[in-house]
Structures are given as structure tokens and as C-alpha cells.
Amino acid sequence: MLRRCVAATALGIAIALLLVSTPTAQTNYKVPRLPDGHPDFQGFWNNTTYTPLERPKGIDREFFTKEEVVEQMKRAAAEESEQTTPGTVADVHYDFTQFGLDRSQAPVALNLRTSLIVDPPDGHLPPMTEEGKRLNAARAEARKRAGAITDAAQNQPLSVRCILMDRDGPPMLAGAYNNNYQIVQNPGTVMILVEMLHSPRIIPLDARPPLPQQVRQLEGSSRGRWDGDTLVIETTNFTDMFMFAAQGASADMKLTERFTRVSDDTLMYRFTVDDPKVWTRPWTAEVPWKKSIGPIFEHACHEGNYSLTNLLRGAREDEKRAREAKPASK
Amino acid sequence: MALIVAVGTIAALALSFTVAGQTPASRPAYRAPRTTDGKPNLSGVYQSITEAYWDIEAHSAAPGPVQELGASFATAGGLGITDGPLPYKPEALAKKKDNYANRIKLDPEIKCYLPGTPRGMYIPYPFQIIQTPTYIMIVSSYARAVRTVYMTDHKAAPADSWMGWSNGRWEGETLVIDTTGFNDLSWFDRAGNFHSDQLHVVERITATDVDHLSYEATIEDPQTFTRPWKIALPIYRRVEKNAQLLEFNCVPFVEDLIYGQLRKPSSN
Numbered sequence: 001m002l003r004r005c006v007a008a009t010a011l012g013i014a015i016a017l018l019l020v021s022t023p024t025a026q027t028n029y030k031v032p033r034l035p036d037g038h039p040d041f042q043g044f045w046n047n048t049t050y051t052p053l054e055r056p057k058g059i060d061r062e063f064f065t066k067e068e069v070v071e072q073m074k075r076a077a078a079e080e081s082e083q084t085t086p087g088t089v090a091d092v093h094y095d096f097t098q099f100g101l102d103r104s105q106a107p108v109a110l111n112l113r114t115s116l117i118v119d120p121p122d123g124h125l126p127p128m129t130e131e132g133k134r135l136n137a138a139r140a141e142a143r144k145r146a147g148a149i150t151d152a153a154q155n156q157p158l159s160v161r162c163i164l165m166d167r168d169g170p171p172m173l174a175g176a177y178n179n180n181y182q183i184v185q186n187p188g189t190v191m192i193l194v195e196m197l198h199s200p201r202i203i204p205l206d207a208r209p210p211l212p213q214q215v216r217q218l219e220g221s222s223r224g225r226w227d228g229d230t231l232v233i234e235t236t237n238f239t240d241m242f243m244f245a246a247q248g249a250s251a252d253m254k255l256t257e258r259f260t261r262v263s264d265d266t267l268m269y270r271f272t273v274d275d276p277k278v279w280t281r282p283w284t285a286e287v288p289w290k291k292s293i294g295p296i297f298e299h300a301c302h303e304g305n306y307s308l309t310n311l312l313r314g315a316r317e318d319e320k321r322a323r324e325a326k327p328a329s330k
Numbered sequence: 331m332a333l334i335v336a337v338g339t340i341a342a343l344a345l346s347f348t349v350a351g352q353t354p355a356s357r358p359a360y361r362a363p364r365t366t367d368g369k370p371n372l373s374g375v376y377q378s379i380t381e382a383y384w385d386i387e388a389h390s391a392a393p394g395p396v397q398e399l400g401a402s403f404a405t406a407g408g409l410g411i412t413d414g415p416l417p418y419k420p421e422a423l424a425k426k427k428d429n430y431a432n433r434i435k436l437d438p439e440i441k442c443y444l445p446g447t448p449r450g451m452y453i454p455y456p457f458q459i460i461q462t463p464t465y466i467m468i469v470s471s472y473a474r475a476v477r478t479v480y481m482t483d484h485k486a487a488p489a490d491s492w493m494g495w496s497n498g499r500w501e502g503e504t505l506v507i508d509t510t511g512f513n514d515l516s517w518f519d520r521a522g523n524f525h526s527d528q529l530h531v532v533e534r535i536t537a538t539d540v541d542h543l544s545y546e547a548t549i550e551d552p553q554t555f556t557r558p559w560k561i562a563l564p565i566y567r568r569v570e571k572n573a574q575l576l577e578f579n580c581v582p583f584v585e586d587l588i589y590g591q592l593r594k595p596s597s598n
Contacts, residue, residue, distance in 0.1 A: 035366040044464070117446045153589035154582075163581045182478075184462050186365070186373055191460050191467055200469045200477045202458060208572060217577040241582075294480065298491040303443045303515070312592035319594070 023219065023259075028065050031229055031261045036187050039229045039261055045181045046292040047167075047174045048106040050076055053247075053285065055115035062123070063112045070110075077104035080323075109266055111142035132278030136248050144240055144289040150315035155306055157246070160308055162301035164218055164243045167196040170235055170255055171244065171271040173287070181289070182296045190231060195296045203233055211237050216251065217309030231259040250277045265291035271299065290300040358471055360422045362503060367463045370503050370537055374459060375573040376453040376565050378545075381408025385521035386452075386561060387416060405520075411452070411561040416523060422554045429522025437520055441581035441588060444475050444492035444518020447509055447531055448547050450559065456568050458575050466505070467499055471575040479507050487511020507533040509564040526553040541567040 032040040050073050062074070069094070080102035115123035149155045158164040159175075166175045172194065180195035192201040203224040211221040221237035235255040238244075244253065253275040260268045267289040274282040362370035381389075388410035394403035418426060429436055439445065445453055455472040466479040479498040487495030487510050495511035514527040530550040538544045543565040550558040567573075586593075 042464075049554075082351065147594065151594040153585045153593070161581065163579060178569065181466075182466050184460060184467055186460060186462050189373070189460055191469075193467070193476060193478075198474060199465070200474055200476050202460065202469060202575060208574075218579055219577060228568065295480075295483075295488075297489065298444075298476070298493055300444055300492055303438075303492065308589060309592065312589055316592060316594070 021090055029263055034185060038226055040185065040259055041183045041231065041259060041267055042185055043183065044292040044294040044296070045267055045289040046179050047109045047172065047181065047287050047289045048103050048108045048179045049111060049116070049174050049287055050103065050108065051111045051113055052114050053116045054125060055117070060115045061114055066110070066112060069112055073108070073159055079101065080104065096185060103176065106177070106179060107290040107292045109290040111288055116285040116287055117283060118286045126279045126281045126283050128278060129276070129280055132248060132250070135278065137280070139245070150311055153312065156308065158241070160242060162197060162305050165196045166243065168194045168199040168219065169243050170201070170219060170222070171257060171273070172269070180292060180296055182294060183209065193296055195299055197301055198299050213237070220255065229260065233257040248278055249275050252277050360539050361535060365461060369463070369500055371461060372459050372505060372535065372537060372543070373461045375456050375568040375575065376459065376543065377456040377568055378563055378565050380452055380563050381406045381413060382411040382563065383519055384408060386411050386519045386523055389521070410411045411563045413560045417556040417559055419554060419556055425525060426522050429517070429524055431436050433520060433522050436522070438516055439520065442515065442584045443474055444473055445470065446492050446512065447477065447494045448478070448533065449495065449516060449518055450475050451545060451565070452563060455578065456573070456575055469575065473578065473580055492516055494531065504534050504536040507535070509533070524554070525551045528553040541569055
């Protein structure tokens with residue numbers, strides 16, 4: 001009971017905090033600058049959001065009212081704080097409120113948009129090409145052939161395998177919790193440290209060429225440049241098993257990310273996916289990142305991946321029991 | 331008389347510099363290019379060239395633990411980077427020997443686990459230093475290991491970790507990094523040299539010319555060793571024009587090794 005009260009209080013504070021500021025550009029905002037004159041984005045940021053990538057069915061507006069969004073966030077926060085019932089297995093596994101796994105405990109930028117996708121204007125992914133459909137059907141077929149997700153480690157999602165997570169991307173999208181980032185800048189380099197999987201994105205700004213075509217990376221090859229006060233990062237050279245393949249993208253995707261600091265506590269993150277193999281046109285999404293506090297901790301996911309071991313061991317144990325039970329039932 | 335004293339003092343100074351620095355006393359003082367805040371600029375892509383990743387102590391060449399890999403995974407002989415044999419406590423030395431005997435099962439590197447500190451500085455892969463006035467990031471391509479060196483916001487380690495919690499400061503030309511808060515899971519090398527969670531590492535990194543760093547570290551771990559000991563090695567800049575860290579996310583490469591025995595027998 002006490003815990004629920006604490007959670008409810010924390011929830012109230014979180015909602016109150018997020019009401020203080022909105023991601024709309026501060027009028028006459030003067031971005032802080034580094035000695036080399038470029039905007040200073042350094043610090044800790046959080047991209048937690050309640051806004052879905054695609055516009056929900058039945059909504060045909062670009063924006064909700066502030067009142068509607070606050071109500072939705074309150075409702076979602078209340079649901080998440082009630083995730084577990086004390087004394088149940090779920091409660092033992094993850095107490096969302098206690099371990100900060102519910103979104104209301106994170107800094108959240110108020111986003112009035114009905115979808116993260118801003119282009120196409122209908123808030124939906126553009127239609128898939130025939131080639132894109134074939135590619136994704138082949139991927140689905142390969143997954144099916146590989147068997148159940150508990151048959152082998154490789155059948156699990158990249159996140160469960162501690163290889164990549166949504167927060168790493170790129171594009172970098174929030175997950176349910178721990179959407180923490182640190183940006184450091186020095187002349188010639190921007191580094192974005194993603195807390196999940198201690199993923200260091202090191203982005204050179206010296207106009208060097210991308211990696212050779214045959215060198216493929218899970219996080220691609222990123223090159224950055226300044227477009228006025230906006231940091232533009234272009235990424236190519238993905239592998240076929242990269243994170244955004246889950247959204248249907250191909251290894252030939254070209255990603256363009258744009259960071260603009262629009263207020264002291266908001267960094268606007270906008271990305272365009274150009275993947276003509278899969279989508280009939282490029283599409284663009286926008287997510288405000290909210291200023292947060294550090295530090296970033298070491299997220300040694302793979303080193304402590306007991307869950308994957310136990311998932312597989314549990315499945316093998318179940319199979320063994322089923323085999324042993326058969327003769328007895330005859 | 332005064333002259334003799336002065337000469338004696340200079341000789342003593344030169345001697346103490348040699349011993350403390352493990353570097354030739356004749357080394358001319360090098361002044362590194364400066365960052366905008368006036369500190370030596372150590373940013374860049376570097377790599378150690380040493381056989382110490384096999385064994386930080388002086389060692390002979392030896393066959394590798396995997397027969398099928400023949401000479402390509404055999405141990406190259408090396409002079410070591412320590413200041414003598416490691417001063418293990420007797421029970422710790424027994425564990426080191428057991429680690430060596432079972433290294434193919436126990437070495438965290440084989441499982442793509444984070445390398446720890448200082449091992450991350452001399453494993454045979456490049457690393458990058460990204461320097462700012464408040465944070466100095468040291469990123470290894472191996473396992474994407476990240477160290478954050480806190481230059482201003484010094485605090486005690488809030489939790490144990492593989493790479494440790496690093497507080498840094500400048501002493502003239504030298505970056506001094508004091509690291510604590512380790513877990514007891516990382517090793518120093520492929521020979522099973524290990525530490526406990528009482529490990530305390532103080533590193534001193536100094537640019538000796540435009541392409542070289544002098545790296546020294548004092549290792550203290552009263553649970554494992556009878557006294558503190560030192561390592562010292564040069565670190566080399568990767569001078570290729572297009573030097574950069576490539577992704578070495580090794581987790582997918584070790585899944586069959588770690589989880590293979592839990593695979594469903596009929597599945598492929």
C-alpha cells in the first residue's frame with residue numbers, strides 16, 4: 001500500500017514536471033555554442049515517448065490538444081504503475097515502479113503529435129514495394145524455418161540476445177525504459193553514448209568518405225556534418241540483420257538523422273529513411289529528446305544474460321518432461 | 331662545494347625520474363598540442379603493439395590452446411609489461427594457475443565479455459580517445475567497451491562494473507586516471523592473470539611525441555597481491571589517414587559457443 005502511494009506521488013510529480021515545458025521552440029532561443037562555434041548538444045538526454053511511430057487507427061489529425069495528451073500520458077502512466085500485483089510472479093520478476101521501468105519516471109518531452117511519422121503527412125509508413133514485400137516475406141519464412149524462438153539463441157530478437165536494441169538503432173528509438181543517451185563533442189567528432197548495450201556511436205565530422213561497400217555493420221557507417229545549427233548524420237553500410245530490419249528496412253537503407261537544439265531542455269531528433277528497395281518513397285519521423293541527468297551506467301547486457309540461458313534451458317527441460325511423461329500415459 | 335651539491339641533486343632528480351617513469355631519462359620533454367581549454371590533446375585512434383595480451387609477464391612462445399588453430403592462435407613470446415613477476419598471494423597464485431589451465435573455458439575474452447581495465451588498453455584492437463574538458467571517453471573496438479573518465483564531477487563508484495569507475499585529472503602533460511568500482515570478473519590477459527573486486531588502477535598517460543603515448547599503471551589489489559605493482563608500455567597512434575574504429579560487436583560470434591548446448595537437438 002505504501003509503495004502504491006509512493007508510486008502515485010512519483011507519478012504526480014512526473015506529470016507535473018513534464019507540463020512545465022513543451023518541445024516547441026523557445027522564441028529567440030540562443031543555442032549554447034562550443035569554442036569552435038558549433039551548437040553545444042552535450043549532456044544527458046532521454047527520448048522516452050508515449051507517441052506511436054504510426055498514427056493510431058481512427059485518428060485523422062496531426063496533433064492532439066495538450067489536454068488530450070496529458071490525459072493519455074496519465075492513463076498510460078497509471079496502467080504501467082499497476083503492471084504488477086504484489087505477491088505474483090510478475091511482481092517478483094519486474095516491479096516497474098521500483099526499478100524505474102515505467103515511462104512516467106523518465107523525463108518525457110510533451111509531444112502533441114499523433115504519430116512520430118511526420119511525412120507522409122497521413123502519419124503512416126508509405127506503401128511497400130513489391131521487392132520490399134518479397135524481402136520481408138523471405139525473412140518471415142526464414143524465421144519460421146528456424147523454429148520456435150526457444151529452439152536456439154539465434155531465434156530470439158536482437159534485444160534479447162544483447163546485440164542491439166531500439167535505443168541503439170539507428171535510427172535511435174525509445175523502448176519501454178532506460179532511454180538514456182549522452183552526447184559529447186570535440187572538434188571533428190560527435191559521440192552519442194547509448195546506455196542500452198553501452199553502444200558508442202562515434203560520428204566523424206571531417207567529411208571522410210563512408211566505409212567501402214563491402215564493409216557492413218549492424219549500426220552502419222555514420223558520417224556527420226553541420227547544416228547551419230543542425231547536426232546532420234548520414235548512415236549507410238548496414239547488415240541484413242540490423243535493428244531496423246524489424247521495421248522492414250533493407251541493408252541498403254540510407255538513414256539521415258538531424259539534431260537541432262530547440263530549447264535548453266529539448267533536442268529535436270528527426271530522421272529520414274530512404275530505402276527505395278522497400279518503400280515507395282522516403283519517410284520521416286520526429287522525436288523530441290528531453291534533457292536528463294547522468295551518469296550513464298555500464299549496461300553489461302551480454303555478460304549478464306541469464307535470461308537467454310534460462311529461456312533455452314527451460315524449453316529443453318519442458319521437452320524432456322514431455323518425453324518422460326509420454327510412456328507413462330500409455 | 332656548492333657545485334658538487336648541485337650536481338648531486340641533478341643526478342638524484344634524473345635517477346628518480348627514470349625509476350618513477352620507467353622511461354629513458356634522456357627523453358626530451360614533449361609538449362602536446364593543446365585543446366581549446368589548454369590541456370594536452372590526446373584525442374585520436376590508438377593501439378598497443380605488444381605481446382602482453384597473451385601474458386603481461388615475460389613469457390616464452392608456446393602452442394595455443396586450440397590445436398586446430400595451429401600457429402595462428404599460438405602464443406608469441408614477449409618481454410612482458412610488468413615490473414617483475416606478479417606478487418600473488420599463495421592462494422591467488424593457485425587460482426591463476428587454474429585459470430591458465432582452463433583458459434579456454436574461463437577467459438572472458440573468449441565469450442566477448444568486456445575486457446576490464448587495464449586489459450582494454452593493450453588487447454590487439456584499436457581504441458579511440460575522445461577528449462572534452464569534462465569527460466574523456468575511451469572506446470575500444472573490441473566488444474564496444476566504453477570508459478567514461480570524469481574530469482570534473484569526481485565521485486566514488488556508484489556500482490561495480492567491468493570497466494570500473496574512472497576519475498581523471500591533469501598533472502601537467504600527464505592524464506592521471508584513478509579507477510575503482512570493479513567487479514571480480516575481468517582478467518589482465520589470456521594467461522589467467524586476474525584480480526578481485528578490490529582492484530584499484532591508477533593510470534598515467536603522457537604523449538611522448540605526436541604519434542606515441544607513454545602508458546603506465548599502478549595496480550593495487552590487497553586481496554590478490556602482496557604489494558602494488560606496475561605496468562608500462564608505449565601506445566601507438568593509428569596513423570592511417572582514414573583510421574577509425576570499425577564495429578566489432580562480437581556477441582553474435584559467441585552464441586553457439588555459449589548457448590549451443592542449449593539448442594533444441596533437432597533444430598539447425
